[in-house]
Amino acid sequence: MLEAYPDNKLARILLWSFCAIVMAFLILPTLVVVPLSFSASNLLEFPPRAYSLRWYETFFGSATWMAGLRTSLILGTLTAVVAVPLGLLACISMNRLGGKAAVTIQGILLAPSIVPGILLAIGLFFVLAAQRLVGTLFGVLVGHVVLAIPVACIVLLPALARFDWNQVQAARSLGANWARAIGGIIVPQLRISLLSATLMAFLTSLDESVISIFVASGQNSTLPKLMFLSLRDQIDPTIAAISTLWTAIVVVVVLIVTLRQKS
Amino acid sequence: MTVAVDPALAADARRERRFFLSLSLPALFIVGLAAILPIVWIIRQSFLSTGGEYTVGNYEKVLSSGLTWSALVTTLELSLGTLAACILLGTPLALALASARPRVANLLMAFVMLPLWTSILVRTYGWLVLLRREGLVNAALTGSGLTAEPLPLVYNFTGTLIGMVHYMLPLFLLPVYAAMRDIDANLVRASASMGATLGQVIRTVILPLSAGGIFSGSIIVFIYTIGFFITPAVLGGGKVNPLSIRIERTLSTFQDWGSASVLGILLLILMALIGVMFLAARRLIAGHQVGTAHA
């Protein structure tokens, strides 16, 4: 865009140096945790004087942390399993209805992503408390699903818009009912978008902390909740190990998804 | 123009629409159950006393408390501070990315978006480590002689602000970058051919045309930040108490469901007010847009 000004070298250098600084700012916190996780001491010194895997051992050896991990993984899977099919059906519905109906449905389904998490958290807490469901897996699951549905829709709506609806008509003309048309024609062709939506729903649940803090408790505490409690109390280097593992997994997953999309 | 429609066929059309509508119902039900119902419950709870009767006592208590108003002020300070930082940092960044070659820009954008994928707790922890008295930033500052003593950069307002800016910057960047990318390169060339300097072109062409994106980014920053909980909780050290923290404290420490709900309503009202203000501002700006050539 600025090729019309090739001679403003000083401005260019300033701009790009500024960018480098800002980008370092963005990436630094995530990066700095990695070497720390391998530090032998618990003093959070940087750079670490000696290296060891003790914090990883602590993490995998602790019953509490492992319970948290298990809970988070189960919740993540359940969230994806529930949110993605519901999201797909809703997106098909919006695609076919069009007009005001679609806009209204979209508004309602995307609302949870705009409402402050703290409000959803305490509101859900009140609702569940009335039913004595606070602290149950079900309570947290419902909270996570309601956050994952908008995420799934954001991925699936454009994918459906690109889809060749003629094929559904062809399938219907050949005798398929709606269940077969959706299951046998739409779903296989939306494979990649469905995979993206599933991963995003899984990550949304895995990363979710605010609702978990209020609604999950005891045995059903999620990993983020445990991390939060630990962060508030003291700075445990075990968290560095968890953070590094987390970042590594997310980077790998995002790479896989991006590479599959390119092919 | 009246067309006679066969009622049976019209009924079939309605039935088909109902079928498609029903596909949304499960998702709508869950959102209703886990998002709409909780909000309604909060409203209801705000009018309930501990004894279970309907009262406005909670409102009296909360609205007359100085803590409430200082929490409101803190919330606004954090949001406005984050917004200012995002605009100052994000606009030049968007400009740089938008003027880069497409492949480079895509790569850099992916890089910028990467923090979004990492857990907020991971990032907050990273800032704790960096901003501590013995942390990396202070080490660099005292080591290079820029400051004599380590600065208190965390467990206070500054640390919270840094954490929030770090979270929101990529989200602010997206619409601004999109708006700048959409600017027709020929407009800049035309300005140059008419004699504009780089500074003038940025001021009179690029920024005005990106205003829509900056506006959208600002709405996003504001709406998200007034509800922020994790960042002030971890990086604020108990000294930074926006509305969200007050809500949590009222609920967990004092078990005061009524007051917590009132504070929640306040948060909702604040959000609605901001939304309305932005919509009004957008309408004003759009009306003003057919503007002047000199800036």
Add this chain to the structure above:
Amino acid sequence: MKSLPITIDSVRKAYGCYVALDDVSLDVCAGEFLTLLGPSGSGKTTLLMALAGFVRPDSGRLVLGDRDITRLAPNKRDIGIVFQNYALFPHMNVLANVEYPLMLRKTPKAEARQRALDTLARVKLEGLAERNIAALSGGQRQRVALARAIVFEPRVMLMDEPLSALDRNLRETMQYEIRRLHDDLGITTIYVTHDQREALTMSDRVAVMNSGRIQQLDTPQRIYDRPSTRFVAEFMGEANIVAPGAVRRIDGANASREALMIRAESFHLDAKLVGRDGVALEGTLRAKAFRGENWLLTLALDGGQEILVCIPSALAGGCSELAAGHRLTVYASAAKVHAIPRVTA
């Protein structure tokens, strides 16, 4: 397998103020190949989609054989449809695509496979059963779409401009193939196209549509030689519709009082080739073009109107010496002169 006649009775479809089908009625005989011909927006595709069940009419009836299918769901109508973009399932190979309707009808696997392979042979695609859809050429995809639409032996076939994406040579081959397939199977077929040549080549009857109405329903010959409206005349080819005053009968009798249509290829340069009841038109040559098999002359009649005259090269002796500005008389026999009724339908 006996195929079914189709009755379309007073079908109306409007989208807001826009009337797509204006009280359309049509009877298609069992086993007939009928083409709906018209420009875009004429309603031909809308009518086809109404028969298929994807467009719900506002009023009217659609009857297949003796069954009223107006309110029947599209997946229960048992009609074979070939879509304009083929709508093949990209996540299945050729064989799976063709077996699909049989699979839905719970045909035993072995039988379904055999029938699919036989149908592929019928459309001359044997050996391609395991191929992926993406690896096929346009013509091959066309045939797969055909095979998939006939494998379950429907009583009626609908085709929505199936050849529009193919190049000219392939199109002509496929026109022949589709017609041959129709004749072999004897299925009642409704074919939609905007190409008048295609309609003339393939059909038993043609329904010319415009603005949601059928302007004329007739055999290709009569549509071409005896168009009932100006629109039909001009849509079918260069119509040369002239005012009655520009035409002189050779034997001197009174000319008609209505507008006359004389197709460009009906003209002769030699008066001896037309009968005494033929007509003559005089004018000045504006332009001429040699097109290999014929000459195309643009003649400005004395009344001011321009007509196109097409003379086969074999009979065009002397054309090369003609120059712009030359006076010229052209002749046509009475049979080739057609009066267009004043009031259009």
